[in-house]
Amino acid sequence: MTRVVLADDQDLMRGGLKVILESEPGMTVVGEARTGDDAVRLVAELEPDVICLDVQMPDVDGLEAARRIAALGSRTAVLILTTFDRDDYLFEALRAGASGFLLKNASPEKLIEAVQTVAAGDALLAPDVTRRVIQRFASGRVAVPDPAVDSLTEREREVLGLVAKGMTNAEIARALFLGEATVKTHVSKVLLKLGLRDRIHAVVYAHERGLMPG
Structure with a gap:
């Protein structure tokens, strides 16, 4: 069973992500966070396989949360979900050790595949993200x-x-x-x-x- 934590300050977004992920056999959402602080706490408490992490959140943003998760020495893979509002967020997350990057407008199939990929220990870049990394x-x-x-x-x-x-x-x-x-x-x-x-x-x-x- 692939255990996932969702971190996004928008209830509707978290709800939609949960429905998509739990439609896949062998995948379950074990926790939800509205802030970066909550995200780090849940990773420490639950040790999920993957955390889907938004960048723009109250209190502690996703970038700092990713750094704190890395500092925990956690085995949890960080999958950044981004809208590209700020390109610099993406590259800061890359330096923070995120395992994958996906656009929020990706298809449900791509989201499931991304979670499975990073849970397996691989890294993933969406094609649009790849172009930005290269640039x-x-x-x-x-x-x-x-x-x-x-x-x-x-x-x-x-x-x-x-x-x-x-x-x-x-x-x-x-x-x-x-x-x-x-x-x-x-x-x-x-x-x-x-x-x-x-x-x-x-x-x-x-x-x-x-x-x-x-």
Whole structure:
């Protein structure tokens, strides 16, 4: 059972998210928070698998909440739900150690997939978020070669390029006609060979090294 906490100051938003997530077998909402303080407290008390965290909340905002959750040493994955009202919020959350980013106007299927992805220990970036990360962290930079890239197989480079486009393992599997487990293995090998923490850093790395697919 994937256990989720929802943190959003809008009751209607939390209610809608709860209905969507609990429509998925094996997923349950174990707590709801209206403030960042409450979010951190619930993570400490309940140790959920995932917290869906809004950025703009009273008292303590989502960014500070994400930092405090990271400081707890919690195994809870942080999934940021954003409307892009402030781009800088997104990148502060990235630095705070969030595992995933999703737009609030994403489809119910994308929300469920995002929660499942970060609960499994993977990181996720929505395609729109990927573009913004690339623009902020790599805009205007000249591609920097890295000898470690030579250790990648042709298939691993192909998978890295699709990860850099913001595609999930399931989407990559469909694009390359591979099993999802095979894709996950390729991604793990890419991160290990390149010394990258997660998919988010793989996006920035691929752009910096000129490995983005055309």
